[in-house]
Amino acid sequence: MYRTNFGIGHSMKEILDAHVPPGGRLGRGHKGLYDPVNNSLHFQLGLALAALGVITSLVAQHMYSLPAYAFLAQDYTTQAALYTHHQYIAGFIMAGAFAHGAIFFIRDYDPEQNKDNVLARMLEHKEAIISHLSWASLFLGFHTLGLYVHNDVMLAFGTPEKQILIEPVFAQWIQSAHGKTLYGFDVLLSSADSPASNAGQSLWLPGWLDAVNNNSNSLFLTIGPGDFLVHHAIALGLHTTTLILVKGALDARGSKLMPDKKEFGYSFPCDGPGRGGTCDISAWDAFYLAVFWMLNTIGWVTFYWHWKHITLWQGNAAQFNESSTYLMGWLRDYLWLNSSQLINGYNPFGMNSLSVWAWMFLFGHLVWATGFMFLISWRSYWQELIETLAWAHERTPLANVIRWRDKPVALSIVQARLVGLAHFSVGYVFTYAAFLIASTSGKFG
Structure with missing residues (x-):
């Protein structure tokens, strides 16, 4: 199909221009897409990151389920580390795809060049796209959290039999059709x-x-009710992350609140009091907020994978099945019980081979918590603190000998968010990496 060095086949431009939906109800399809893609590095980078992000997540999925190396199937710590490593990378790369898509819309998108093609129609229908994603996220959020909280309350009151437990019957049927006999469906290969x-x-x-x-x-x-719930929790995270990123990209050129947003560029803090409510609405802010949701989602994915597998490898799958249907089960039976190796890596009786992970666990928490110094109290507090220090400095003997040419100022809102996000992300990954490796190698060597 694609033209080779020998001139056989079609050029990309011909393929795109010919790709018009029949009947004309969907506009001009891919007509006019060649030049925007060809001339915009951000468009190309966005496409490449989107593809690479999905592939990286698939690599994570297949490295443990279909191990290509004989010893990988036996080395549980390596399996856990590789899965988590690739899922984190996939999350960052996929979020980056939307960031560069938003920059394309601000800097490189030409409405004349893209009249009535897929890009233009996506922008025209952005309200419908965003509201559908919003509805899906709200539905998943309220129902999933509602079930978890209900089950928590039932356990707290000592009536576990009153939990709402939903069997994933469709997924079980598919597994049965492929030969899994446990569920008793008696269909096809089972x-x-x-x-x-x-x-x-x-x-x-x-x-x-x-x-x-x-x-x-x-x-x-x-799979059982615990898997059903956690899959919906992960779906909530994926849809909410996507909602924030898609809204940021589709509103990057302008919105009802701020029609001329594209003139302000990719990142801006606020547009002053003249138009109230214009803070936190740049495409950069959407990316910034979405990264927290992305990290949250990857957390749920890796928690699920790790707990499911350590109970499987220990021959104790019942623990996951019983404890994963309520939040306290995750907090107590997964996080707390499996952190004992970390807590005892370095104690009054000496240390062991896990002590380096115990220290990394503490260090990761420190870096993570430092992020909040920039994220919560950010701008005005630091500005006042710096001005107070400068004032005291100028009025103190000896200290007032040292002067500065420019008055010291705090980080801007955009800068502080970047610094805060970097600390939050790095600390989060360090903390979980230490927990994952220590808890797995402590059990399986």
Whole structure:
């Protein structure tokens, strides 16, 4: 399809210009897209990051479930570290795709060049896109949190039988169709009488059925109500992150509140008191807020993966099944119980091989907490503090000998957010890395 060095095939421009939906109801399709893509480095970078981010997440998923190396299947600490490493990287890369998409809309997008094509139509329908994402996020948020909190209350009152536990029947049916017999669906490959079972009996099927029904590998994880809830929690995180990023990119050129936003560039703090409410609405602010949601989501993904697998590897899957349906279970039976190695890496009786992770755990918390100094009390507090110090300095003997050419000022809002976000992200990753490696290697070596 694509033109080679020998001139065979079509050019990208021809392919894009020919890609027009039939009937004309969806506009001019991909017409006119070649030049914006070709001439905008931000568009190209956005596309590349989006593709690479998805691929990186898929790499995380497949490295443990289908290990390419014989020893990787046995080395649980490496499996856990590689999965978490690739998911974090995927999160940052995917968020970056939207950031550069927003910069493209501000700096490189030409309305004349893109009349009625997919880009223009996306901008025209942005309210519908954003409100649908908003509705999905609200639905997932209220229902998932509502179920977790209800279950927490039932456990607190000593009536665990009153929990609302929903079996993921559709996912279980799909697993059954592929040969998992545990759920008792008796369908397709999980049914001994089906034509597929009979046809493959002496060929590939015995090995496959042994593999998917073996509880010690990650091919077909046995799923229940805890998995159902956490998948919806992850869906909430994904949709909310996407909502913030999509809104930031689609509103980057302008919104009802600030129609001339594109004239202010990618990042600006506020547009003064003349137009009230213009703080925190630049495309950079959307990216900044979305990164917190992204990190939150990757946290839920990695917590789920790690807890599910350490109980699986220990032959104690019942612990995950029973404790993952309420929030206190996650806090107590996953985080608290598995942090004992970290807490004892360095204690009054001496130290052990995990002490470096125990210190890294503390250091990660310190870096993470430092971020809040920039994120919560940021601008006005620091400005007043610096001015107070400058005033005292000028009125103190000896100290007033040392002067400065420019008056010291605090970081701007945009600068403080960048510094705060960097500390929050790095500290968060360091803290969880130490927990993950110590808790896994402490159990499995």
